[in-house]
């Protein structure tokens with residue numbers, strides 16, 4: 001038995017966030033608020049908070065599974081988490097990451113994997129990493145009817161090629177390449193583009209260069225929206241966190257304190273008290289010794 005009510009009374013469900021809704025925010029706002037989520041409970045809280053987009057990122061490999069990179073994450077895993085998140089987030093637009101080697105091989109593989117995310121994962125759009133080199137893949141997925149969100153700058157699936165999770169877009173050539181990549185994605189039909197870990201002035205130029213919303217993570221304030229990993233924004237991450245990962249709460253400390261209080265009360269016998277127990281049967285009070293039956 002566990003609590004599952006939505007606690008929101010009889011308020012009518014808010015309107016579903018769509019791709020055209022997000023596109024219409026370009027340049028005029030309000031700024032798009034996107035977060036990651038990997039399970040029903042977190043998705044429900046984020047949806048209730050009013051986030052516009054929930055992403056089941058392949059960051060689930062690191063955040064949820066404790067891996068050191070996103071590379072081992074599979075399409076099956078993204079779909080499994082997507083189904084749970086979709087049940088919790090009826091209003092937010094739902095995006096699923098295409099994991100490493102589920103789209104790079106060929107445009108046909110990219111279409112097939114995207115189809116699986118929509119059919120098996122309940123996603124409304126897919127996100128993939130890369131610029132000009134995957135533009136044809138994007139074009140083919142969009143042609144198949146699946147909206148695509150691009151992702152340039154730091155591409156965690158290329159962590160070994162990059163030599164780590166490092167900031168990108170330093171120097172004129174690297175910045176110009178980012179603009180060219182973003183334009184290629186827009187031209188191929190992407191409806192939004194994530195800009196990860198790049199200088200804010202470069203993000204401003206990329207944002208000005210394309211007609212679709214840019215969504216930044218470690219890319220400064222000039223983007224058309226922002227995205228954060230849910231455990232970072234809630235202050236649940238332990239150890240090193242990137243500079244841009246603002247903690248809007250310290251839930252990690254709150255969880256440890258609550259669990260430690262629970263341990264102490266279980267050991268002392270203070271929990272469960274009468275308040276957290278059902279009404280007595282009273283057979284014992286009436287003198288019936290149930291152990292004798």
Ligand code: KIV
Pocket residue numbers: 036055056057058059060097151194217227228229
């Ligand atoms: O996998 C992920 O969570 C992401 C976001 C950080 C944009 O790609």
